[in-house]
């Protein structure tokens with residue numbers, strides 16, 4: 001079992017290195033978030049012990065359950081899915097990065113809990129780059145106002161943006177959507193950022209399209225099925 005995970009991790013890391021090389025980037029600038037949502041805590045343990053400790057969950061409760069079962073392991077948890085405000089407190093305690101901030105109210109709630117906990121919560125702003133109505137995230141046009149508003153939240157650090165390619169699209173669409181996310185980060189940064197906003201990180205790319213995302217500038221790729229096959 002864990003031999004299989006070692007192989008999968010090596011294979012995905014190899015593909016990340018190839019995609020980075022093709023784009024003239026360093027593989028060390030790309031963080032692999034291993035998405036454990038398809039498996040239970042015990043399989044997650046085997047996966048972590050096979051060598052990968054940076055993990056992502058899209059459901060808060062599943063993250064908590066796994067985290068509780070695996071407290072003996074030194075894991076870094078990333079939240080990649082929708083967060084409700086009533087779960088934000090515990091998420092701020094646990095997650096090293098919340099990729100999926102999709103409303104100003106949520107950002108404000110995260111800020112409040114982080115301030116209470118005496119920490120600075122690291123987040124990304126999710127952007128709906130495909131325009132699909134089922135997708136969470138800010139529209140590109142909303143971003144400047146959100147960035148401006150973020151200046152008031154001292155206990156939050158916005159590291160960058162996150163997106164998912166549209167479900168209906170192909171690789172050409174995905175590339176265009178990833179390029180859009182990068183250009184949104186660049187244009188937002190060019191118009192001046194508050195001190196707690198850095199448009200450095202781009203979380204984009206999943207099993208089916210992470211190489212394209214890396215070519216378009218991803219610094220975090222969220223990969224599940226290619227690691228748990």
Ligand SMILES: *Cc1c(COP(=O)(O)O)cnc(C)c1O
Nearest residue numbers: 035058080206207222223224225
């Ligand atoms: C499930 C999920 C992933 C990983 O998807 P795979 O195609 O299995 O790699 C990435 N990002 C989010 C937000 C997800 O929910």
